Amino acid sequence: MTDTVTAETAAEPVDLLAKFDPIIQTREALLAAGVEDPFNLVMEQVLSPTRAICNGRDTILLGTYNYMGMTFDPDVIAAGKTAMEDFGAGTTGSRVLNGTFRDHRDVEAALREFYAMDHAVVFSTGYQANLGIISTLAGKGDYIILDIDSHASIYDGCAMGRAEVVPFKHNDVEALEKRLKRIPEGAGKLVVLEGVYSMMGDVAPLKEMVRIAKAHGAMVLVDEAHSMGFIGEHGRGVAEDQGVIDDVDFIIGTFSKSVGTVGGFCVSNHPKFEVLRLVCRPYVFTAALPPSVMASSATSIRKLMHGGNKRAHLWENSRTLHKGLRDLGFKLGTETPQSAIIAVIMPDLEKGAMMWEALLKEGLYVNLARPPATPAGMTLLRCSLCAEHSAEQVQTILGMFERAGKAIGII
Ligand SMILES: Cc1ncc(COP(=O)(O)O)c(C=O)c1O
Numbered sequence: 001m002t003d004t005v006t007a008e009t010a011a012e013p014v015d016l017l018a019k020f021d022p023i024i025q026t027r028e029a030l031l032a033a034g035v036e037d038p039f040n041l042v043m044e045q046v047l048s049p050t051r052a053i054c055n056g057r058d059t060i061l062l063g064t065y066n067y068m069g070m071t072f073d074p075d076v077i078a079a080g081k082t083a084m085e086d087f088g089a090g091t092t093g094s095r096v097l098n099g100t101f102r103d104h105r106d107v108e109a110a111l112r113e114f115y116a117m118d119h120a121v122v123f124s125t126g127y128q129a130n131l132g133i134i135s136t137l138a139g140k141g142d143y144i145i146l147d148i149d150s151h152a153s154i155y156d157g158c159a160m161g162r163a164e165v166v167p168f169k170h171n172d173v174e175a176l177e178k179r180l181k182r183i184p185e186g187a188g189k190l191v192v193l194e195g196v197y198s199m200m201g202d203v204a205p206l207k208e209m210v211r212i213a214k215a216h217g218a219m220v221l222v223d224e225a226h227s228m229g230f231i232g233e234h235g236r237g238v239a240e241d242q243g244v245i246d247d248v249d250f251i252i253g254t255f256s257k258s259v260g261t262v263g264g265f266c267v268s269n270h271p272k273f274e275v276l277r278l279v280c281r282p283y284v285f286t287a288a289l290p291p292s293v294m295a296s297s298a299t300s301i302r303k304l305m306h307g308g309n310k311r312a313h314l315w316e317n318s319r320t321l322h323k324g325l326r327d328l329g330f331k332l333g334t335e336t337p338q339s340a341i342i343a344v345i346m347p348d349l350e351k352g353a354m355m356w357e358a359l360l361k362e363g364l365y366v367n368l369a370r371p372p373a374t375p376a377g378m379t380l381l382r383c384s385l386c387a388e389h390s391a392e393q394v395q396t397i398l399g400m401f402e403r404a405g406k407a408i409g410i411i
Helices: 018-032 074-087 102-115 126-137 152-161 173-182 206-215 273-279 291-304 308-328 349-362 391-408
Strands: 043-048 051-054 057-061 119-123 143-147 164-168 189-194 219-223 250-254 264-268 341-346 367-369 379-384
Touching (some): 018 349, 057 349, 074 291, 102 291, 119 126, 126 152, 126 189, 126 219, 126 250, 126 264, 126 273, 143 152, 152 164, 152 189, 164 173, 173 189, 173 206, 189 206, 206 219, 308 341, 341 349, 349 367, 349 379
Parallel strands (some): 143 189, 219 250
Antiparallel strands (some): 043 051, 051 057, 119 264, 250 264, 367 379
16 A cells, blocks of 8 residues: 555545636526626727727727826827837836836826825836735734725735724714724724725715824825826815815825826825835835836826816716716716716616616627625616717717616616
């Protein structure tokens, strides 16, 4: 007898993917019903910030984060092309080794100008910015008090840092205060909030929340991913709009929305902020973004500083679509338009998928969102407007919603 394990004697492996069987079954049932796969859309050709050929059809895009329509801005494209020709396609290294090029420095300068803040650090994505900053600021023994509807990247940052996580009811000022009161005296505390919550498109009561956090000796981090470029006098976000930006310790943002490229960042006035470049693992242990992306981003950020007209048109689009959908009888995520996101609440996943497909056949793309991404187990059709949508396009979109909603029996 030997104790060598042979192919014949090896134990049956435990299938580590078996836990996902319910998801596989739900998806298969949906596709078996003949619905186009909502999570496998292909853009064969992009015609403009608001139109693309999707699954072979000319489609209006109402489900991208291209709020300010910067993806096709000629200056943004030209800056990227020149940087790629001059500096090559990629960095092949971390920011702390060989991955800091002229344009990484320049985009951080553009962010400091945009936010009028002392420090800016760029990450490879917004996800990594939250992962890195939150996990580095709040570690074992510290407390993170966060809105229960926070983005996955915020929760993942909390898990990575192993701080004590204390969630409170969505946008509930009293609940935040109650949680803060229960935290031991002298403990490190980070309150994490978002400007705009991306599923329902609602805005946080930052004015009250930041005041309460400060009164309890907490530092405050606000993720302004969905408000940068659009909300606030200078497009700095909800904290600017509600007059509390000077009391916020850290602002997190992304280039993948209004800026129209890819990347993430944190800006701050904290005098010790630069040390994070040495100790933040998702900054140190990953390759820096390509110089072309940095040059395009810097150009886009500086143009957004003068985007007042675009901001005004985007608000007009948001108001028109919100009112139009309400008048048609759809149930919406917010009573009033609060951002560029309008969530249309579906009765269930099946109806939501049917409605999503009916809209796609009409020539309209929106996001089908469902748990765990959505709060309270809801299925949503999430519409995100762009400053480049024309007033006529918004009317066309309303016509599409009316026909599809009647055909599926939602209105
Ligand atoms: C609130 C919030 N934070 C962070 C991110 C991550 O941004 P990125 O796409 O740059 O990873 C998102 C993306 O959807 C988001 O909604």
